[in-house]
Amino acid sequence: MKQKVLLLLLILSCTALVARAQNDRLAAKRNVIPGNYNFWVYTPDDYYYSHETTPLVIFLHGASLCGHDLNRVLRYGPIDAVKKGLSIPALIIAPQNPGGPWSPLKLNQLLEWMKENYAFDHSRVYVLGMSLGGYGTMDFAGTYPEKIAAAMALCGGATIRDFHGLGELPLWIIHGTGDRAIPVKQSQTVVSTMKAMGLTKRLRYDWPHGASHGALARYFYTRLTYDWLFAHSLQDPERPVDRQIDITPDDLSQAYRMIQRRTDAPELE
Numbered sequence: 001m002k003q004k005v006l007l008l009l010l011i012l013s014c015t016a017l018v019a020r021a022q023n024d025r026l027a028a029k030r031n032v033i034p035g036n037y038n039f040w041v042y043t044p045d046d047y048y049y050s051h052e053t054t055p056l057v058i059f060l061h062g063a064s065l066c067g068h069d070l071n072r073v074l075r076y077g078p079i080d081a082v083k084k085g086l087s088i089p090a091l092i093i094a095p096q097n098p099g100g101p102w103s104p105l106k107l108n109q110l111l112e113w114m115k116e117n118y119a120f121d122h123s124r125v126y127v128l129g130m131s132l133g134g135y136g137t138m139d140f141a142g143t144y145p146e147k148i149a150a151a152m153a154l155c156g157g158a159t160i161r162d163f164h165g166l167g168e169l170p171l172w173i174i175h176g177t178g179d180r181a182i183p184v185k186q187s188q189t190v191v192s193t194m195k196a197m198g199l200t201k202r203l204r205y206d207w208p209h210g211a212s213h214g215a216l217a218r219y220f221y222t223r224l225t226y227d228w229l230f231a232h233s234l235q236d237p238e239r240p241v242d243r244q245i246d247i248t249p250d251d252l253s254q255a256y257r258m259i260q261r262r263t264d265a266p267e268l269e
Contacts (some may be wrong), residue, residue: 011269026079028070033113036106037095038070041118042079044089051119055090055149055230058107059220060129060136066099078128079220084259088226091120101159102129102136105142111147123234128152128225130216131182135159138173138190142166150232150241152225155179159184166190167199169204170232170241174219176211202241208249222247 010126025045030038042066048140057078065072073096074080082088095110103250115122127148129137134156140150142160145168152172175187184207191205208215219225231242 006012015201017144018086023139030070033109036109036113037097038068039068039093039095039110040073041081041114042082042092042094044091045087046089047091052119052121055124055126055251056111056114056118056120057088057090057092057226057229058111058125058127058140059094060102060107060133060140061097062129062131062133063235064131066097066132068096068098070096072096076217077130086223086258090126090224090226090230091118092124097132097136102132102139104140104160105138107136107140108121108144108147110145124149124230124232125234126150126152126232128220128229129156130154130187130220131156131213134175134187137226138166138171141169141171145169146234149227149239151220152229153187154219155182155184155187155213157182158190162249163190163194163197163199167194167197167202170202170204172204172206172228172241174206174208174216175212176208178210178214179213181213202239204214204241206245209219218252218255219247221259222251224251230250 025043027041029041059077061073061077065075073094077094078088078092102199124213125148125230127137127141135154135158137151137153137158138158141148142165145165148169150170155175173187173191175184177184194203224245229244
């Protein structure tokens with residue numbers, strides 16, 4: 001009995017240490033850029049040993065997380081995936097949009113602030129987002145393609161009128177055909193326009209059959225998403241898109257099961 005109590009105390013102690021270490025790696029940044037977004041910065045385990053080669057991931061959330069409570073941004077996405085046990089060897093920034101469309105200008109200012117305040121590989125900056133964040137991803141990447149190594153836009157669309165920038169970087173557009181919140185036509189219009197303009201050399205797109213709006217959140221929880229992003233660099237000659245890494249429904253289901261198993265993981269908040 002005594003040994004069981006000691007073992008339990010040891011487990012609780014280790015859990016507390018893990019939670020504290022994770023907390024130390026997650027920082028809330030409020031009002032550090034005048035007139036810009038508040039945001040989270042997550043630093044990976046070995047950041048202070050390999051920071052100059054560390055990639056940067058920018059996550060743009062959907063409309064449901066808009067507001068002024070920064071904790072809402074942790075409800076899903078890459079940081080939540082880390083919280084649930086997925087290893088993502090990258091700096092992650094997760095800004096909060098108070099409302100309205102994402103501003104490419106503000107996101108670029110945030111990126112420049114990160115360059116001034118954190119060390120990372122500037123040739124390996126990635127952006128991914130869902131819903132409103134999917135729109136933000138395409139608008140941001142299409143406005144500053146020379147700064148983004150690759151982008152993944154989930155169940156969104158685009159508000160920019162000139163798609164030439166989107167044709168300059170590896171871009172993966174994914175939108176479920178069963179989406180009732182944002183019709184798949186929004187993403188398909190972007191693809192068809194890019195096809196008409198001859199801008200598909202670096203484009204990938206998938207329309208998961210019957211997938212609902214919320215179902216695509218599972219992409220944040222599979223390592224394959226980040227493997228695909230990290231396969232690209234601004235230094236790649238002609239910046240080809242990776243077409244070898246695929247993400248299947250089985251991969252997404254496995255990721256979802258992982259989430260369910262790890263709902264008791266230590267909080268990053």
